[in-house]
Amino acid sequence: MARAATTSDVFNAIAEPQRRAILVLLRGGDRPVTALAQELGLTQPGASKHLRVLREVGLVRDRKAGRQRLYGLDARGLRPVREWTDGFERFWNQSFDRLGAYVQDLGRDEKES
Amino acid sequence: MARAATTSDVFNAIAEPQRRAILVLLRGGDRPVTALAQELGLTQPGASKHLRVLREVGLVRDRKAGRQRLYGLDARGLRPVREWTDGFERFWNQSFDRLGAYVQDLGRDEKES
DNA sequence: TTGACGCATGCCGATAACGGCATATAATAG
DNA sequence: CTATTATATGCCGTTATCGGCATGCGTCAA
Numbered sequence: 001m002a003r004a005a006t007t008s009d010v011f012n013a014i015a016e017p018q019r020r021a022i023l024v025l026l027r028g029g030d031r032p033v034t035a036l037a038q039e040l041g042l043t044q045p046g047a048s049k050h051l052r053v054l055r056e057v058g059l060v061r062d063r064k065a066g067r068q069r070l071y072g073l074d075a076r077g078l079r080p081v082r083e084w085t086d087g088f089e090r091f092w093n094q095s096f097d098r099l100g101a102y103v104q105d106l107g108r109d110e111k112e113s
Numbered sequence: 114m115a116r117a118a119t120t121s122d123v124f125n126a127i128a129e130p131q132r133r134a135i136l137v138l139l140r141g142g143d144r145p146v147t148a149l150a151q152e153l154g155l156t157q158p159g160a161s162k163h164l165r166v167l168r169e170v171g172l173v174r175d176r177k178a179g180r181q182r183l184y185g186l187d188a189r190g191l192r193p194v195r196e197w198t199d200g201f202e203r204f205w206n207q208s209f210d211r212l213g214a215y216v217q218d219l220g221r222d223e224k225e226s
Numbered sequence: 227t228t229g230a231c232g233c234a235t236g237c238c239g240a241t242a243a244c245g246g247c248a249t250a251t252a253a254t255a256g
Numbered sequence: 257c258t259a260t261t262a263t264a265t266g267c268c269g270t271t272a273t274c275g276g277c278a279t280g281c282g283t284c285a286a
Contacts (some may be wrong), residue, residue, distance in 0.1 A: 002153060009130075011124075011127060011128045011130075012128045013132070014128075014197075015124045015125045015128035015244095016273090017122075018126075018274095020124070020197070024200070027200070027201070027204065027229050032232075032233085033208060033232070033233060033234090034231095034232065034233080042275095043275080043276070043277090044232080044233070044234095045233085045234075045235080045275085045276075045277080045278095046274085046275065046276080047233095048233090048234055048235080049235090049274080049275090050274095051234095052234080052263085064283095066232090066283070067231065067233085067282070067283040067284060067285075068231090068232055068233080068283095069232075069233065069234090073201075073204055075201040075202075075204035075205050076205055078198050078205070081194065081198050082195070082198045082199075082202070084133070085191050085194050085195045086126075087137070087140070087196070088136070088140070088186075088188040088191050089188075089190060089195070091140065091186055091188035092189055092191070093187050103188070104128050108187075108255060128241090131244095134284095145262075145263085146263060146264090147261095147262065147263080155245095156245080156246070156247090157262080157263070157264095158245085158246075158247080158248095158263085158264080158265080159244085159245065159246080160263095161263060161265085162244080162245090162265090163244095165264080165265095173260090177252095177253095177255070178256055179253075179262090180252070180253040180261060180262050180263085181253095181261090181262055181263080182262075182264090184262060196277070198245090214270055227286100228286085229284105229285085229286085230282085230283100230284090230285080230286100231282105231284080231285095232281105232282085232284105233280100233281085233282085233283105233284085234279100234280080234281080234282100235278105235279085235280075235281095236277105236278085236279080236280090237276105237277090237278085237279100238275100238276085238277090239272085239274105239275095239276090239277090240273105240274090241272100241273085242271105242272090242273085242274105243270105243273090244269105244270090244271085244272100244277100245268100245269095245270090246267105246268085246269090246281105247266100247267090247268090248265105248266085248267085249264100249265085249266080249267100250263095250264080250265075250266090250280085251262100251263085251264075251265090252258080252261100252262080252263080253260100253261085253262080253263100254258100254260085254261075254262100255258100255259080255260075255261090256257105256258085256259080256260095
């Protein structure tokens with residue numbers, strides 16, 4: 001019992017500001033590790049480690065190119081995030097006024113995780 | 114230098130599965146802490162702690178009601194997430210085929226964080 | 227082959243995130 | 257006032273995360 005279960009899902013992957021920055025950069029095209037590191041002010045090992053996380057959740061793909069390794073965006077992995085937030089879209093404007101729904105007794109159910 | 118800067122932004126708040134579950138539950142209406150804990154199988158202190166995080170990033174609001182404290186959704190805080198993912202929408206279908214853009218030399222810029 | 231380059235991995239130290247438990251605080255009930 | 261309910265907080269132990277540094281491995285050039 002400790003530090004449960006954040007690891008290795010997309011939500012966790014994009015919780016890291018540097019990793020988000022990497023993804024944004026990759027929208028501009030594939031890049032080798034060194035380029036990413038340089039443009040973001042990271043050390044090379046630092047960049048590699050973040051890329052590893054992103055790769056493991058499927059947000060980036062790598063491709064060998066000579067002695068470098070090009071990383072490219074695979075944004076499909078972001079769909080679950082998008083879809084999850086979609087479920088809240090209708091609350092964006094009125095979630096406030098609704099603060100009075102006042103559910104005193106329980107017994108309703110919500111499906112979905 | 115260690116464990117940098119994840120804390121206390123929305124992306125981090127929703128990186129926790131239990132916190133996402135809380136938010137989903139709150140779509141069904143405001144609830145006191147105990148109800149949330151019970152419905153999610155959390156201990157009361159556990160629920161309180163997660164609610165604290167959610168409150169600090171502005172995703173929930175609390176309201177006193179007698180001796181209980183009702184928590185309600187304030188989904189506006191999810192907008193930044195939605196907007197961030199929106200920036201990748203156009204890559205969802207073709208990010209793959211594009212894996213050939215092959216940017217060998219650098220010198221382009223990306224704005225946005 | 228030897229050396230330089232590009233990248234991944236391993237180890238370490240610091241920190242903070244989570245869960246569990248006990249307790250403090252607030253408020254209502256009796 | 258006292259007891260009970262509802263919630264927040266504090267402390268502890270465990271583990272994972274992140275950054276830095278050194279090193280290992282593959283690839284290309286000379």
